[in-house]
Amino acid sequence: MTFNGGDAIFSIVFLIFIFGIFSGVFFLVWSLLTKKPSKSDRIEQKFDRIIVLLDKDKKE
Template sequence: MGINIGDLVYQLIMFILLLGMIFAVYFIVRSLLARSNKSNSIEQKLDRVIELLEKDKRESFLFILFSFFCFLVR
């Protein structure tokens, strides 16, 4: 009983396909997790922009109110 080259090639191809499927699943999961983290980062940046806009709006309102008060006091 000798080693058949066809069987050896078939086993090698199946082994490579199995490893390929394992790596594909790994990279898909890693890519989905990275996308989720990126989404969280964008949400945090948008929250910061909204916070700054609201702060600016409050400060502008207070400035207008103060200016109006100073105008009335004159």
């Protein structure tokens, strides 16, 4: 059984391809699980807080 350079190159490329697929899936799942609130959600929360404070100030 002989092992030539083409087989070695194919094996390396295939392993890199498989590693790329697994790392891509890993980072996709990781980014979905550690999703940060969007900028518009944070702005909305700040406006809600301002409205609550203004209502509280009006009542006093």
